[in-house]
Structure formats: structure tokens, C-alpha cells
Amino acid sequence: MTLTRRQWLKGAGTLTAASMLPWPLRASQSELPLIHLQARESTAAWLDTPTPVWSYAQPTLRLRQGVAQRIRVTNHLPEPTTVHWHGLRVANAMDGVSGLTQAPIEPGESFDYEVMSPDAGTFWFHSHHNTIEQLARGLYGALIVSGDNEPDFEQDWPLLIDDWRLTKNGRIDPAFASLHTQAHGGRMGNVLTINHRLGPWQGRARSGDRVRLRLVNSATNRILQLRAEFPSALVLAKDGQPLTSPEPLPDVFILGPGERLDLGWLANETGQLMEVSGRKPLVVARVEVEPGGEAGIPRYPGVMALPVNPMPEVSADVTQTVPLKMEGGAMGRLESARYEGETMAFRELVDQGQVWALSGQVGLPEEPLFRARQGETVALQLDNRTSFPHTLHWHGHHVWADDRWQDSLTVTRGQTKTVRMVAGGPGKWLIHCHMIDHQATGMMTWFEVV
Ligand SMILES: [Cu+2]
Incomplete structure (x- = not known):
């Protein structure tokens, strides 16, 4: 496979004509704000030839903590689909599990999800129908829920880390299910992307910036082994929920499929994140730090600690x-x-x-x-x-x-x-x-x- 120099995913693919038509107003239309989420076929420009993928036209969704939101998912794919809001404490009927909480959305149809997150934090959304194929084809995105009392971060970046299994001609390997592989660790990819773009991801910060890195493992099977070279970085949250108090980030840590980790980092010198589970370490992300920011921000956890979410009390009285x-x-x-x-x-x-x-x-x-x-x-x-x-x-x-x-x-x-x-x-x-x-x-x- 010939990898060209680092290339960004060019554009977000093309919207079909149907997806650009306004939706007819319905008499009973809810008062909730509406986001359109289009699941469709597109291409990724990772290699010399475009790679056909399935993706959402809106790769990042942003919600407000405690505010109900209607999300209209329209299925432009050639097969049924659903969307699961991973980690969100939504009403069961909105959980997006085909065959358990809803019937799948047929091609050409749409479904209105009403989601309200009581929690602020880092979540993600992805297909939960024929997941083995639809997730591997790219049907996922970042779901950021912001709260009123979160500290300010000069830089705030979601990083959805994925491995894709591509064939020599740059196509997604169509062998999604092999029982032998499934009985072991599962299908592993051979191309690393961050936010659907070929890695490494590059960010820029000024010295003294408070940086929030929202790591999401969006791979189908790979447990990421990450080595962080961000001096004095802290773990702020796991799976969208703030830790009781921020903890020092270990030099090497794992992140299984679906797991998230929010890192807080006071930018000081150029930092990077490596993925070391494969034969050869790969650079996932690199943050270049330039001088000239707000110097002298005190370096203690309180600067970046996130306010707790309204989680229930775990009782010692286990029933x-x-x-x-x-x-x-x-x-x-x-x-x-x-x-x-x-x-x-x-x-x-x-x-x-x-x-x-x-x-x-x-x-x-x-x-x-x-x-x-x-x-x-x-x-x-x-x-x-x-x-x-x-x-x-x-x-x-x-x-x-x-x-x-x-x-x-x-x-x-x-x-x-x-x-x-x-x-x-x-x-x-x-x-x-x-x-x-x-x-x-x-x-x-x-x-x-x-
Ligand atoms: Cu397993």
C-alpha cells in the first residue's frame, strides 16, 4: 500500500440532493431544537485513491447539559441503521439498539431521537445496527456535552482514534466477519485515523494554554496502548464522568473500544501521543507549543478539574x-x-x-x-x-x-x-x-x- 504524505480528509463527502431538501413541517412538530444527522456514503482521501466509507455528514455533535435536543437521523445508506448515544443516560426508547429498543431506520427513512444528557462530558455516537460492518465503515462521531460551570480551556479537542482495515487497493476490507478472528482478539486495522483523518493529528497551543484532549477509542476491536509525552498531564474524566480529583496521567495506558479519557494539560513544551500496540509505534497526535500565551497560570489540578455530574449515590446496601x-x-x-x-x-x-x-x-x-x-x-x-x-x-x-x-x-x-x-x-x-x-x-x- 502506498501511503501518500499526510493527507486530510478532503471535504465531508457530498450530500445527496434529497438530504438538502427542507423537511416538510408537521402539525405536531415538537418545540425542541432540531439537529439533522445524515448517515450516508462518502469517501475518504487517505491514500492515492479515494476510500469509500460510510459516515455522518455531521461528525461532531454538541449538546448542552440538561437541555433536551431532537436529532433527526436520516438514513441515506443502502441498508437499515440506528444511532446509539454511547454513554448518555437517555430514555430507553432513544438508546438506538435495533431489535431491543427500536426498529431500525430503513433506507430513505428518518427517525427523531430526543436526547437529554444530565451529564456534561465526552461521549460519542455510532451505529448500533449491523455494527460489525457499519462501525468498521466509519459510522461514528464525537458527542460533546458542555456544562455551565466547566473551567475554560484555551484548547479543547476531541480525538477519535480508529484503525481501519484496508486492502491493497485502498478499500475497506469487505471480510467483516471471520469466525477464527472473532474467536481471538477480533479484526485489527492497518491504517490509523484520528477524527476520520489519516494520523497523526496536529494541534497548536501557546505556552500556558489549558488544553483538553478528549480521547475516544472508536476502533471496532483494538485496545489502544497509548504512550503520552505530555509532561504533567492529568486525567480529568473517564467515560464522560469527572474523576473525584484529577490524577497524574500514566506514561502508558490502555483504552479499550468505546472507552474515553479526558486529559488536561498545561501546555509547556511540544507534546505527543503514541500508539504502541502494533509492531511499530505510531504518532497519534502532536501538539506544537509556541511561546506567548498566558504565562504563569498556576499549575495545580484545581485549574482544570471538572465539576461533578449529577450521578446517583451508590448504596452500600446492595440488593x-x-x-x-x-x-x-x-x-x-x-x-x-x-x-x-x-x-x-x-x-x-x-x-x-x-x-x-x-x-x-x-x-x-x-x-x-x-x-x-x-x-x-x-x-x-x-x-x-x-x-x-x-x-x-x-x-x-x-x-x-x-x-x-x-x-x-x-x-x-x-x-x-x-x-x-x-x-x-x-x-x-x-x-x-x-x-x-x-x-x-x-x-x-x-x-x-x-
Ligand atoms: Cu470481548
Whole structure:
């Protein structure tokens, strides 16, 4: 593959004529402000030849904390789709899970989502229908929710980090599902992008600027291993939720698919972020620092600490303890599990294209993993009995794990950990591995809040 010199994605593709037509007013049109979000085919100029991708015409959405917003998603794709607002505590009917919370949006149709985020922070949105293909084709974007009392940052940048699997002729590899790959770590890409553009991403700051870097792992399967060369940078938030107090950023850290980390950095000297999970370290982002900013801003955490969000109180009074056992995969010694109402031996599951189980169930079971009343504190005993790490994602909820709120949590192989969550809005909520290859081959379940 010939990579040209660093190239930016030229334009955002072309809007189809239909997408530019104004929508007819409806008599019952809601008073909520409206954002149009168009899912469509476009191209990316990464290599010598354009790469056909699927993307949203609006790659970044900005919401205000506590303000309801209507988002009209119009599907210009050749197949049905939905949009999931990853990490947002929305009403269940707006969660965007096809087959669980809504019917998919057919080609040419649109669907109005009404979302209100009680939390300010870094989120993202992505397809939740045929995700294995639609996410790998590029259907995701940044979702920034701003709050009134957030500190000022002179620079504030979302960085959605992704790896794409391209063939020699610069096309997205059409082999989205290979059971062998899915039984291991999943399909890995060979081209690194940041915000849908070929890396490295470049920013500029002045010395003394407060810089907020909103890192999002938008890859389908790759756990990013990041090495940060930002002297004295702090971790401000995980998965959109501020830490109790900012912590020093480790030199090397991992970020599983769907996980986010907000970094705060007082720009002093040129900094960069490397991705080191591959054979060769790659530069993800580089921030050039020029002299001449507001010098002398005191360097203590309070300058950048984010105000807490209105998260529920985790009670010591746990009403139920639920095992969440990860099983299966290659070298996983899974003997049997339930799939579509039947107990199947591992061999039979493989014949069905399924290899992963959560608490003895493969794919979405008929009955939820547990039911809880709104406000109840539930303990989940995570137990990774597989030979691979998994990044679990809770829909509509964050779990309290490692002294912070997280909606996506990487559990290494063999690891056990008890996390707690408070049942939120009523409805059916998904729990799944955000390595989409694992999700697509069984590692998903759901719980119900009543
Ligand atoms: Cu997994």
C-alpha cells in the first residue's frame, strides 16, 4: 500500500440532493431544537485513491447539559441503521439498539431521537445496527456535552482514534466477519485515523494554554496502548464522568473500544501521543507549543478539574449480586452455553457462528440477566475466564469501578472484579463486549429496570 504524505480528509463527502431538501413541517412538530444527522456514503482521501466509507455528514455533535435536543437521523445508506448515544443516560426508547429498543431506520427513512444528557462530558455516537460492518465503515462521531460551570480551556479537542482495515487497493476490507478472528482478539486495522483523518493529528497551543484532549477509542476491536509525552498531564474524566480529583496521567495506558479519557494539560513544551500496540509505534497526535500565551497560570489540578455530574449515590446496601462471567473464544475451554433457548456444546455453537458467552448465555437471551428497580444498587461480579481481554459496555448506565464511574471497562484475561451500578431509567438495557467481533459472536446480554 502506498501511503501518500499526510493527507486530510478532503471535504465531508457530498450530500445527496434529497438530504438538502427542507423537511416538510408537521402539525405536531415538537418545540425542541432540531439537529439533522445524515448517515450516508462518502469517501475518504487517505491514500492515492479515494476510500469509500460510510459516515455522518455531521461528525461532531454538541449538546448542552440538561437541555433536551431532537436529532433527526436520516438514513441515506443502502441498508437499515440506528444511532446509539454511547454513554448518555437517555430514555430507553432513544438508546438506538435495533431489535431491543427500536426498529431500525430503513433506507430513505428518518427517525427523531430526543436526547437529554444530565451529564456534561465526552461521549460519542455510532451505529448500533449491523455494527460489525457499519462501525468498521466509519459510522461514528464525537458527542460533546458542555456544562455551565466547566473551567475554560484555551484548547479543547476531541480525538477519535480508529484503525481501519484496508486492502491493497485502498478499500475497506469487505471480510467483516471471520469466525477464527472473532474467536481471538477480533479484526485489527492497518491504517490509523484520528477524527476520520489519516494520523497523526496536529494541534497548536501557546505556552500556558489549558488544553483538553478528549480521547475516544472508536476502533471496532483494538485496545489502544497509548504512550503520552505530555509532561504533567492529568486525567480529568473517564467515560464522560469527572474523576473525584484529577490524577497524574500514566506514561502508558490502555483504552479499550468505546472507552474515553479526558486529559488536561498545561501546555509547556511540544507534546505527543503514541500508539504502541502494533509492531511499530505510531504518532497519534502532536501538539506544537509556541511561546506567548498566558504565562504563569498556576499549575495545580484545581485549574482544570471538572465539576461533578449529577450521578446517583451508590448504596452500600446492595440488593442483588449478579455474576457476569465471560467465557468462550479460542483457548477458552467453554463446554456449553444457552443459545436461542437451547443448551449447546461449544462445537454446536461454533456451527452457529457463535463463540462467546456471558453468564452461560450466548447472544440476547429471552430473559434479562437481572431485573432491578430504579434506584437499586446492584453488584456485578465480573469474571473473565477467557484467554482475551474484553471491554464491557453498559447502555444507559455507568458502573462504579476502580473509584470512578465508567460505562466501558476493559477486563483483562483471568481478571475478576466486583463493580456496582445504580439502576437508572426504566427499560431494557444492553451489556456487551465493545469489541464488536465478540459482541457479534455472542458476548451480549441485557438487564431490565422496572
Ligand atoms: Cu470481548
